[in-house]
Amino acid sequence: MSLELFGHPFSSYTWKALIALYENDTPFAFRTLGPDHPGNGAAFSALSPVGKFPVLVDGDRAIAEATAIIEYLDVAHPGAVRLVPDDRIAAIEVRMLDRLFDNYVMTPMQTIVGDALRPDDQRDAYGVDRARAMLDTAYAWCDRHMATRDWAAGGAFSLADCAAGPSLFYADWVHPIGDRFPAIAAYRARLLARPGIRRCVDEARPYRPLFPLGAPDRD
Numbered sequence: 001m002s003l004e005l006f007g008h009p010f011s012s013y014t015w016k017a018l019i020a021l022y023e024n025d026t027p028f029a030f031r032t033l034g035p036d037h038p039g040n041g042a043a044f045s046a047l048s049p050v051g052k053f054p055v056l057v058d059g060d061r062a063i064a065e066a067t068a069i070i071e072y073l074d075v076a077h078p079g080a081v082r083l084v085p086d087d088r089i090a091a092i093e094v095r096m097l098d099r100l101f102d103n104y105v106m107t108p109m110q111t112i113v114g115d116a117l118r119p120d121d122q123r124d125a126y127g128v129d130r131a132r133a134m135l136d137t138a139y140a141w142c143d144r145h146m147a148t149r150d151w152a153a154g155g156a157f158s159l160a161d162c163a164a165g166p167s168l169f170y171a172d173w174v175h176p177i178g179d180r181f182p183a184i185a186a187y188r189a190r191l192l193a194r195p196g197i198r199r200c201v202d203e204a205r206p207y208r209p210l211f212p213l214g215a216p217d218r219d
């Protein structure tokens, strides 16, 4: 039974799962969500617990949450790039970094993007200020963390880097990393040079005009 991934090429969490699939050349069918694909939407609605994507389908099994999808791929469809180490202590570091990128980079980035999609009279300036403050805090931590390593955890590309790729890609668009955090800037460049992430960036390029804050003319 072939794998199917429901998601959208411009979605940060879809990227996270796609990166794992692309890094290992894992065969799968991409089921794009959007108004042009109503059949995919109907199938997705029946599978997704709360309407969030991506969702991976493997035969009778549907897996939601990008981290769980990557954990599943690493066990059920492993490739040359192991995404979660077998060593349980090393795996905890990978999972910790995955949570840090999702919770403190991806989430505030999504808050800022989500605010820009709201009607003018329902904007949340306080929430956006707090999201920017969280990004500053996370950037300061991440810069210290990345100053002494190439990949987020354990010396090899992992689940944590699948989270960091889309997090730092889009976070830099909404809250520029600039010159303040050279280790993050170098890490982001390393992530974008990774073939699986490069492919996500390129496949999302046609959707850039939809970015609510205006996509910068780079990357």
Ligand SMILES: N[C@@H](CCC(=O)N[C@@H](CS)C(=O)NCC(=O)O)C(=O)O
Residues within 6 Å of the ligand: 011, 012, 013, 014, 051, 052, 053, 054, 064, 065, 066, 067
């Ligand atoms: N915790 C989820 C988050 C997924 C998520 O936020 N997906 C966004 C796209 S990047 C989504 O489904 N947005 C549509 C919506 O919220 O209605 C995961 O890790 O997969």
